[in-house]
Amino acid sequence: MTTSSKGIAVITGASTGIGAIYADRLARRGYDLILVARSQSKLDDVARRVSDVTDRNVQTVTADLNNKLDLKRIETLLAKDAGITMLVNNAGVGGLVSLLESNVDEMEAMIDLNVTALTRLTYAMIPAFVTRGGGTIINISSAVAVAPEILNGVYGGTKAFVLAFSLSLHKELADRNIRIQAVLPGATATNFWDAAGGSVEQLPSKMVMRGDDLIDAALTGLDQGELVTIPSLPEKADWDAYEAARQKLIPNLSLSTPAARLRAAIVAQRTQPSNQGDRHEHRHQ
Ligand SMILES: NC(=O)C1=CN([C@@H]2O[C@H](COP(=O)(O)OP(=O)(O)OC[C@H]3O[C@@H](n4cnc5c(N)ncnc54)[C@H](OP(=O)(O)O)[C@@H]3O)[C@@H](O)[C@H]2O)C=CC1
Numbered sequence: 001m002t003t004s005s006k007g008i009a010v011i012t013g014a015s016t017g018i019g020a021i022y023a024d025r026l027a028r029r030g031y032d033l034i035l036v037a038r039s040q041s042k043l044d045d046v047a048r049r050v051s052d053v054t055d056r057n058v059q060t061v062t063a064d065l066n067n068k069l070d071l072k073r074i075e076t077l078l079a080k081d082a083g084i085t086m087l088v089n090n091a092g093v094g095g096l097v098s099l100l101e102s103n104v105d106e107m108e109a110m111i112d113l114n115v116t117a118l119t120r121l122t123y124a125m126i127p128a129f130v131t132r133g134g135g136t137i138i139n140i141s142s143a144v145a146v147a148p149e150i151l152n153g154v155y156g157g158t159k160a161f162v163l164a165f166s167l168s169l170h171k172e173l174a175d176r177n178i179r180i181q182a183v184l185p186g187a188t189a190t191n192f193w194d195a196a197g198g199s200v201e202q203l204p205s206k207m208v209m210r211g212d213d214l215i216d217a218a219l220t221g222l223d224q225g226e227l228v229t230i231p232s233l234p235e236k237a238d239w240d241a242y243e244a245a246r247q248k249l250i251p252n253l254s255l256s257t258p259a260a261r262l263r264a265a266i267v268a269q270r271t272q273p274s275n276q277g278d279r280h281e282h283r284h285q
């Protein structure tokens with residue numbers, strides 16, 4: 001077991017699933033841990049298991065990140081505890097059904113957790129990392145960040161936010177010795193599916209990754225310096241090509257004139273005699 005500490009990793013959503021496996025793997029890599037979730041008993045189980053195997057210091061903090069006061073408590077912890085060197089923004093919930101089948105209040109709660117809590121925790125963490133000269137943030141996004149057609153659209157939107165936010169953080173903070181990684185898991189065998197009202201059993205097994213494989217691949221991506229890690233993607237070149245296509249758009253996303261492909265139609269509309277019929281109808285309504 002590693003004896004020298006790499007500092008403290010704070011993992012949100014560490015009571016089950018992906019977060020609990022991060023706890024195990026990061027402790028084995030020499031991190032002490034602060035584990036955050038709502039369920040104290042599940043956090044205690046994870047903490048006991050991990051500290052038995054690794055001898056690392058593992059603390060637990062119960063917090064509902066949908067609750068403003070609880071969230072503020074975790075923000076304060078991140079800002080104040082000088083031992084923290086890593087934040088894993090993992091807590092999240094999903095949705096599996098379409099707009100017409102889903103409830104807008106549940107969608108709002110999902111945005112509060114997947115987007116607002118993650119954003120506020122990052123805002124609390126970054127200035128502390130800047131002051132201390134560095135740190136690492138791992139943001140758990142999802143494959144649906146780039147494939148929002150697959151599950152519930154609000155869920156995909158929240159995970160697209162996590163990806164976009166991570167790309168921006170990387171650009172802003174690379175020269176501050178702050179590492180950012182966005183992880184985009186595909187379907188992973190955790191409680192996520194039941195919590196979202198479905199079942200992972202309904203998916204073809206060849207699409208579903210084991211949690212330990214997912215986290216080991218994601219941490220290997222981190223070791224290899226990846227900004228974005230899609231654990232199942234066979235060819236990194238495919239992501240690089242996607243990213244290169246996006247970068248190619250950037251110089252043309254804000255220009256003073258409409259594109260030529262649209263201009264001809266605009267000119268035609270503007271040179272047509274004004275639509276007197278419509279105005280006439282309108283006047284007599
Ligand atoms: N499983 C999958 O197929 C995929 C998952 N992901 C993402 O991975 C992340 C982890 O999910 P996963 O491990 O699969 O699912 P789980 O349901 O197993 O874990 C979710 C974790 O988040 C915690 N959590 C949920 N709501 C809150 C809350 N309001 N406040 C604090 N903690 C909360 C849960 O703990 P507690 O209930 O104790 O609060 C639990 O520890 C999520 O962000 C998810 O979107 C991304 C792609 C695929």
Ligand SMILES: N[C@@H](C=O)C(=O)O
Nearest residue numbers: 142143144185186187
């Ligand atoms: N990424 C998974 C969920 O978030 C999926 O692709 O099913």
